[in-house]
Each structure stands twice: as structure tokens, then as C-alpha cells.
Amino acid sequence: MIGFFSWTWVFDHLDDIWNRTVEHLLLTVIAVTVGLFISFVLAAYVLRTRRAYGPVTLATGILYSIPSLALFAFLVPVTGLSILTAEIGLVSYTLLILVRNIVAGIDGVPGPVLEAAAGMGYTRRQMFFGVQLPLALPVIIAGLRIAAVTTIGLVTVTALIGLGGLGFFILRGLSLFVSPVGTTQIIVGTVMSVFLALAVDFALVGAQRLLTPWARSKEAV
């Protein structure tokens, strides 16, 4: 193998790289958004019915432990080579961390703060949206960051069902790995995926700063 990386290929395929990056981002955004929504519903349920925490954690944990390959492979005969198949899988992997972090975040709001709010006449709803949620935000966003980065890694595996975003290049490169054209594609697919993950992580940290102005004076992790 002479030469591992072909800049020529990169410049010839800037369009494709861009398109696949966008595809990758869209698959991720859909998964995390839907996952967040479902997790909120589950978390709300758990916060109300404490006994459900065990079973919910168990169920989401089981989903999480299924190797991604198997989950996608299993869904294909049912939902085809579609975005739906990919998303069912991708969303499943976000639930464990998001439910856990939402519950932990809401639980982490100090009792005295809640009492003070109650004392000031906050209704339950006002308390949730005005006190608990904002204060739980850092922990929730921490979970969101992990979920997003994890999802971006998992999207590459969907190349095996005709999607993949940047994983498309990884798979294509696999069938051509003895030539620089192949290795370049594997590298581009992998490296761009990392960049995308770092960018999304950075964006979420930024969002956190935006949404929690009272915490700005402290060090954000």
C-alpha cells in the first residue's frame, strides 16, 4: 500500500462529504430530540411513581446492552431499510442516560429551594418549569451531551442498512481498503464523525451557558 491518504479524493468529494455530514447530523438530531421527549415522559412518570424507577431503568438498560448491530439487523425485516429503522435503534440507546439524568437532575434540586418556592405560592406547574427544570438543566444537558456523542458514533453503524451518514465512507472504504482511496474514506468517515461529535458537544455546552445564566460565574464542566 503506497500512501494512506489521498487529498485528491477528498477534494473531489467535498460535496459528498458535506451531504453525508448533514445526513449524519439530521439522523442524530432526530434521535436525540425524540429520545429527550420520550425520556421526559418516562422521567415524569418515574418521579411520580417512585417504584417505577427500577423497572424503567432495567428496561432502558436492556435496550442499551443490545449490540447496535443486532438491534438494527433485527428491525430490518420489520421496518425495512429506512430512517425509521435507524431511528428506533438510535432513540433506544439514548433513553437510559437521559431518563437517568433527568431524574437525577430534578431530584438534585435542594429541598429548601422547593420549600421556599412553595412558601412563595408557586403552583406545582410553576415549580416544575420555573424552579426544578432550570436547576436540573446542567445535569440534563450533561446527559444530553453523552447521548448526542454516543448517537453520533452509532449513526455510523447504520451504514450497514443503507444510511450511515459519514459511516457510508467507512463502509465504502472497507471494500477498498487496500488502496489509498479506501483508507482515505475510512479516515474521513471516522475523523469527520469525531469533529461532528466535538462540535455538537461544544454547541450543547454553549446552550447550557445560555440557558443557565446564574451559573456563569462558576466553572462549567
Next chain:
Amino acid sequence: MFKSRPLGVLVVTVALVAAACSSDSGEIDGPTIKIGSANFSESALVAEIYAQALEAEGYSVDRKLNIGSREIYKPALESGELDLLPEYIGTMLTFLGGEASSDSAATHSALQAAWEPEGISILDFAPAQDKNGLVVTKATAEELGVSRTSDLANFNGTLVFGGPPECPNREFCLIGLQSLYGLDFLEFKPLDVGGPITVTALESGEIDVALLFTSSGVILAKEFVLLEDDKGLQPAENLAPAVRTEILDAYGDRFANVLNAVSSVLTTTELIALNKAVEVDGEDPDKVAADWLDALGLS
């Protein structure tokens, strides 16, 4: 930058830009053609050729290449997740339960009849054929004194065979080799579909016999020996575009003509040369496809 723009607007902007940039704005109105391929380089290459030929005519195309095996992409084609892909008439006919023979025209007609009920049309077939082939290294051929597939029966139980993971399920792979040739291998190693892993395994001696393809660019280049299919296991395997009848009806003759023009000039010799450029010379398949179409005035 982030402080003045909520994340949501950012995402929507990206999505809009994506929509604008990603759709190959074809001049021809109609549904985007989703072109698929199996997960080996020749299939992806031919699919790319179809794609570029259609794009040159003004059609809008979406590539979904390297989709696993027939069990995976056939339902996808029938359900409309894919619209077009390159197929091999003999294996596909057998897959549908038909009888394939070495007569290309007969096999082709039979395939058309067999797949039509599922809403799939087969366009003209190309002269180019690509059959499964058992391959050994030159050294092995000399050492064992084999030149035909039936010769391998003398070494039953001693040879390691490497091929695609679906080989044990294929009429023209292990199933046929066992029933027609009476071959019995020491071990079957699932590798890739006639790709670089299989070639590497053969070269390094990790396997004794490999399943490659008769149109592979590697066989000549690496001085491998393609064992003769003396009992005629492999049927006619001409390449032909399989397309959803709905798409064919939507676009009409002009669409079919583009693909038929490509098929008419795709001979086995051409195919081997194309494969060699990608598999041996390491050229960019997208470029190889483009250059080939240019040279033939089809783009």
C-alpha cells in the same frame, strides 16, 4: 455566535441548507431515483455507472450503496426503499425459485416473468457476465495439480474455503459445490464478498480456496488460477438493471434507453478492466465510472 442564536434556529438553518445542497437538482421532474447496490465493489461500481449516466441525462439520483446481500436489498427494492440496482440474472432467477440455464436470453426472459408480479422490471441485459468462481494461488494449483473445480474433490476434508458470509446459503456457492461437485471442505471461513479481505486471505495462505468473481480484476493481476467450472454449476450471469416498474412507468422510454445504452456496451472484457482499475490500481471508483462513461460518450 451562539449567544445570539438559539440552537433550534441553527439546526433548521442547517437543514434548509442541506436540502438545498444535497438534492442533485435534475432538470427532469419526477421522483428521485434511489440507486442501490450489493456490498461488493463491482456492484457498487456498476450502480455508480448507472447513477452517473442518469444524472448526465438530468435525472435526480440518490445513492444507497453497499447494502448487504440479496436477502436485504430485494425486499427493499420491492417495497420502494430502493428503485434501481444492478442484478445478475442467473442467481436472481434461482433466488426467486426459477430454473436458470447457461442460455442468457432464456434466463433473462424467465427472470422478467418471475419478478414482474412483485412490480420489478428487468431492462436489457449486458453482454458482461460475472459468475462465482473458485480461485487458488498459482502455487496451490501447481502443488495440488488442480485446474478444474472437480479436481478439488480429491482433497476433500483438507482444504480451507473462504467466501462471503452468505455462501453456505447459496445455490451457486457452497450448496451447489457440495451437491453437484461433492466437495467437502475442512472449514468455511466467512470473509467478505469477493473483496480485499478474501484476496488477502488467499495470498497469505489463511485459506486454500477462495470464492471470487469471474470478472474480478484481481485474478489476472495476482496470477491466481480460476478453476474451470467443468460440471457447469454456474448459469448465465449477465448484468441487468432491475428497476421498479412504477419508476419505469413514471419516466418512460427515455429512462430505459439510458440504462440500455450502458448495458449494450458493457462487455465482460470492459467489466474486468473497470474492476481492475478499482481493485488493483486503487483508483477512485467514482472517477473510473466517470471516465468510462466519458470515453463512450454516454455522459
Next chain:
Amino acid sequence: MIEFLGEVVAWFADPAHWTGVNGIPNRLWEHTQITVLATSLAVLVAIPPAVVLGHRKRGGTFVVGAVNIFRAVPSFGIVVLALPITVALGLGFGFWPTFLALLFLAIPPMFTNTYTGVAGVDSDVVEAARGMGMTERQIMTGVEVPAASPIILAAVRVAAVQVVATATLGAVVAWGGLGRYIIDGFAIQDGVLVFAGALLVAGLALVTEVGMSYLERAIVPDSLQTAGNEVAGIAV
């Protein structure tokens, strides 16, 4: 549904699936072997330097940055990327690219969590130890590592489970292991095979998780036992 599960049970009951290279014992063995090897080597490579750096509290920003970057690396990409590397090195495909990829994925979380654990040991305790005349080395082995052991062992446990799950991708580069059932099953759309493979992997992951938990309980000093301390790791 019941019918399907019946087919899965039948698959497991079939004696043919328990013999040979592609039989359950062999694939289970391959999978376990690579997990043990990758996890053990990662422990040897990651933990000692992390202890030293954590003790000296050197390189903190690098560690924080590294956590993020390595968490962002897609396992699929690394497994496939390792292939041309190992082939070029003459190590071939199959085992070596899978093994290298697993190392690459297991080392960072072990390193960063060990660093964080050791660096986070109460400085008063460390000072007291210093005051008692302990050498730096004694402090590391006698105070910091035991104190950080819950975090370190949790990281090893999480990494080991990750390795079990990620090793399934090895089938893509023609390795064996339990991923073989999943990839081969997917190739011929045999849902029973895929499910059986997934079940075996999940089972192995569970055994690994439980086994390592017992190990933790045995090793970690009683006063520091924490119940199920979850450490954020990299997922497949």
C-alpha cells in the same frame, strides 16, 4: 412472537450449533478471550501512568479534553480503520484489527477515570500520609489507589462491558466471536440467528457486569464501598 421465540429455543437446542468452529462454545470462547485480553492489556497500559499523573496532578486539562475526544470516536470507524493498518503490518485481518480497536476504546476511559479518582483523593489525607513519612510511591499504592479504587474498578467494569458489546463489530473485519451470528444472520436475513447472537452477547455482557461487581466488592476496602457507582463510558 411465541413462534419466533420457539424457533430461537430450537436453535439453542440444536446440537449442531454446539460443535465446530461456528458453534456456540467456540464463538463464546473467542469472544471471552478477546475481552479478557483487551481489558487486561488496557488495565496494564492505562492505569499505572494515570495513577502517577493523578498523584502529581499533572496534565489535568489534557485529561478533560481527552475524555471528550475519545468519547467521540465511533467504534465502527476504529475497527474498520485498524484493518488496513494490521494488514500492512502483516498481522492480517480478523483478530488483530478487532483487538487493537478494542484496546483503543478501553484505554481512554480507564485512564481518565483513574486520573480523576487519584487526583480527587482528599488532599488532607495525602498530606497526612506525607507527614507520617510515607514515600511518594507508598502514598500512591497505599493511600491514593485504595481510596480511588471504587472509581478505578467501576471504570474497568464499564470498559469490560463496552468491550464485550463492541467486539461484535469484529465480524465486519472477518473476525469470529458472537458478532459472527449477528452479521451472518443479517446477511441472510435469518432473524433467529441474529436474535440468538444478540442474546448470547447480552448474556456475556451481563455475566461480565456481575462478575466484575463481585470483584469490586472483594477488592474495594469496606469503608469505601459504593453501590453501583456509574461512570460514564463510551458506548458502541
